[in-house]
Amino acid sequence: MKWLLRIVLIFLSVGSIGLLIIYFINERLQSQAAGKIQSSITEIPTENPPRIAIVFGARVWENGEPSHALYDRVITAVELYRAGRVKKILMSGDNRNENYDEPTAMRATAVKLGVPASDVALDFAGRRTYDTCFRAKEIFEVQKAIVVTQEFHQARAIYLCNNLGVDSIGITANRRRYEGESYWAFREFFSRAGAWFEINFLPFEAIGGQTQPINQ
Numbered sequence: 401m402k403w404l405l406r407i408v409l410i411f412l413s414v415g416s417i418g419l420l421i422i423y424f425i426n427e428r429l430q431s432q433a434a435g436k437i438q439s440s441i442t443e444i445p446t447e448n449p450p451r452i453a454i455v456f457g458a459r460v461w462e463n464g465e466p467s468h469a470l471y472d473r474v475i476t477a478v479e480l481y482r483a484g485r486v487k488k489i490l491m492s493g494d495n496r497n498e499n500y501d502e503p504t505a506m507r508a509t510a511v512k513l514g515v516p517a518s519d520v521a522l523d524f525a526g527r528r529t530y531d532t533c534f535r536a537k538e539i540f541e542v543q544k545a546i547v548v549t550q551e552f553h554q555a556r557a558i559y560l561c562n563n564l565g566v567d568s569i570g571i572t573a574n575r576r577r578y579e580g581e582s583y584w585a586f587r588e589f590f591s592r593a594g595a596w597f598e599i600n601f602l603p604f605e606a607i608g609g610q611t612q613p614i615n616q
Contacts, residue, residue, distance in 0.1 A: 422593040426555075429592050433555040437570045444485045444546060444571060451544045451569075452614055453477040453486040454536055456557060457493020457502035457526055466505050469550060469578050474506050476573040477548045478513045488519050488614050490540055492526030502526075521614050525607040529553070529591075530598060533561040534606035541613040542566050550574050552584050556595050563599045 438444055455477045458470035466474060480486045489510060493502025503522040511517050521540060526532035536542040544567045547557045551572040561568040578584075598604045 422590065425593045425596045426589060429559045429596065430555045433558040433570070436558055436568070437551070437554045437572060439551075439572045439574075441479055441483050441485060441571065444480065444483075444569070446484060447544070450485060450487045451546045452536075452540075452542045453480050453489045454532065454542070454545045454547050454561070454566075454568075455489060455491050455506060456529065456532055456547070456549045456553065457491075457506065460493075460500065460502050460505045464501075464505055464508075466502075466509055468576060469573075470502070470506065471509060472575040473548050473550070473573040474509045475513060475575075476571060478510055478515055480546060480548070480571065481515050481519070486546060488521060489515065490521045490523060490536060490542065490545075490614060492523035492532040492535070494527045495524035496527060521612070525609070527607070528604070529557055529560055530564075530595065530604045531606045533557070533564045533566060534604075535609075536561065537565040538606075539609055539611055541611060544568070546571055548573055550578070550584075552581070552588050556588065556592050559592075560595050560599070 455473050459467040461467060477489050481489060491503045491506040493506060495501045495503060503524050507520045507522055510520055523535055525535060536545060545561060547561055547568050547570045549557055551574050554570045554572060558568050558570050
């Protein structure tokens with residue numbers, strides 16, 4: 401039985417060290433992003449030329465309508481556009497099969513809210529946050545951006561975009577309570593650590609393609 405106890409203790413020790421490392425990575429990412437995240441459009445500076453808004457995809461319902469979280473991201477970007485804080489919006493999301501299309505739903509919502517379709521660019525290969533940030537720089541040649549997503553996701557999005565070459569600040573898109581928020585926060589705890597490892601040790605092979613510059 402002693403050998404079994406030793407194995408259990410080893411696993412517990414390794415697990416505890418792993419969780420401690422993940423905790424410190426989370427603290428580092430959140431502290432780095434803290435001064436770059438705003439909750440009000442009035443706190444976003446007016447720049448010339450304006451930044452590009454990057455809207456991260458989220459769930460789309462079977463009827464093609466955006467989920468509450470996604471709708472709130474889109475309307476936040478629309479308000480940035482109306483306020484002159486951005487002149488173009490990059491909608492980036494998942495479209496891995498013909499029956500599921502986040503970017504098109506996002507653009508349709510923005511157009512309904514008054515944004516000209518010509519000022520909305522679509523990225524159909526934004527399956528992950530890393531993909532979205534990588535492609536914003538390499539495919540769409542975005543230099544400076546405002547990342548639009550909920551608060552739980554902001555630190556990772558800003559960290560990835562800045563480290564992949566897009567000078568980024570963020571605005572939170574929280575407008576209500578969302579179903580599954582506790583799960584999102586739990587998952588994000590580990591996702592932030594994954595993002596840190598991808599930047600520093602294990603680069604993710606993002607989806608490439610031909611450049612489609614967004615004039616900035």
